[in-house]
Amino acid sequence: MSKDFETRFIWHNGSFVPWQEAKVHVMTNALHYGTGVFEGIRAYWNSKQLYIFRLQDHINRFFNSIKIYNFGIDFSKEQISEGIKETLRKNELRTDVYIRPLAIKGYGPIGLDVRKLKTDVFIIAMPYGKYFEKEGIEVLVSSWRRISSQTLPVLAKVTGHYSNSVLAKLDALNKGYDDAILLNEEGKVCEGTGENIMMVKDGIIYTPPISAGILDGITRRSIMEFAPDLGLKVVEKDIDRGELYTADELFFVGTAAEITPILKVDGRPIGDGKVGPISKKLKDYFALITQGKVDKYLKWLEAVW
Ligand SMILES: Cc1ncc(COP(=O)(O)O)c(C=O)c1O
Incomplete structure (x- = not known):
């Protein structure tokens, strides 16, 4: 598998960790029950500037998804927006990029009562080209x-x-x-x-x-x-x-x-x-x-x- 999607840093609960260290425990609830919320956002490089497309709309949908499931999140919309921009800068990205904010119900005992589990937040950014290689x-x-x-x-x-x-x-x-x-x-x-x-x-x-x-x-x-x-x-x-x-x-x-x-x-x-x-x-x-x-x-x- 090609590793050209890897960058250097991933944002994890407000701090940067090296790409290889952005790991979770096998008892992370989201791995068992699909209790994660995410977004897919693009940023476009026009050879002078990197533009994030409709960032606030994606952030709003991210927070609405969290609200619908009542998961809770310890960060504000502003902090996540800033976190996204910081992740792009920290990785010195000057190319077309895909951004994946991910909020998952974290480590805890087996079971569906996720109320007491922490919501772990990651922001991953990676160089990204076409989703479909073909024109049609x-x-x-x-x-x-x-x-x-x-x-x-x-x-x-x-x-x-x-x-x-x-x-x-x-x-x-x-x-x-x-x-x-x-x-x-x-x-x-x-x-x-x-x-x-x-x-x-x-x-x-x-x-x-x-x-x-x-x-x-x-x-x-x-x-x-x-x-x-x-x-x-x-x-x-x-x-x-x-x-x-x-x-x-x-x-x-x-x-x-x-x-x-x-x-x-x-x-x-x-x-x-x-x-x-x-x-x-x-x-x-x-x-x-x-x-x-x-x-x-x-x-x-x-x-x-
Ligand atoms: C099931 C589904 N429908 C539609 C879309 C398109 O949504 P958007 O244009 O916000 O990426 C996506 C991608 O997020 C999706 O996963």
């Missing part, structure tokens, strides 16, 4: 359904929830696909394993609503806000599986995936099976925004250096 991907509709909000609070980004994503992802990879689309328990299109989804039909962009049981993605919200600048409209609506096959364009959106065109679903080419013009327009504009080249969206960027 092939996916299947998973036989696994997306966990419903009646089972788990899907708006929270919690480690335990991701066993659902891992099952769907591994199934897709083992069958030769790049990723999976999950339907919700009503059979409507929900999202990818770690991405939201958007569909283009007759020039309009459609995306499943929050009520479909999706994660409230920050990339999805960003696209909904900037699409009108390109003369495009995003409409939230429930999407049937069959609509995917006859879409003009389809793409995943998310922090890791950014905007990734989907060229085939269940072996059927989407549109003409090539990257579509609207996907390309959005991708190009998003790249300008994250590089700090669109004044209107400098509000989404936090400078590190």
Whole structure:
């Protein structure tokens, strides 16, 4: 396994520890029961400045996830935001970066009563390129359904929830696909394993609503806000599986995936099976925004250096 994701320091409960020493005990509750909350944030290097994309929105979601599970945390939003910036500086990162804040229920006796357990917080930052190596991907509709909000609070980004994503992802990879689309328990299109989804039909962009049981993605919200600048409209609506096959364009959106065109679903080419013009327009504009080249969206960027 390549080690090029390693950096020098990891932030742990307010102090820096060398990468190799950021360890937990095997009796850490989160290892047993999935009691961890996390975020995935990108920072973009434009050869002069490192910009963190929508840091405050990610911090808000991180704290909301903690609140939903009632885990508690000994740090304020300001301390975590500062911790993230310090981690990037301490590691002298001047490249595209992925940032992973992680708050886990820590060391303690076996059992589900986590009330007395400390919430251990880590901030990890690593150089990061593309999530998907290809320009466009092939996916299947998973036989696994997306966990419903009646089972788990899907708006929270919690480690335990991701066993659902891992099952769907591994199934897709083992069958030769790049990723999976999950339907919700009503059979409507929900999202990818770690991405939201958007569909283009007759020039309009459609995306499943929050009520479909999706994660409230920050990339999805960003696209909904900037699409009108390109003369495009995003409409939230429930999407049937069959609509995917006859879409003009389809793409995943998310922090890791950014905007990734989907060229085939269940072996059927989407549109003409090539990257579509609207996907390309959005991708190009998003790249300008994250590089700090669109004044209107400098509000989404936090400078590190
Ligand atoms: C299940 C799931 N859906 C959607 C997303 C996209 O959210 P965001 O754009 O905030 O990264 C993610 C990634 O965080 C995810 O894990």
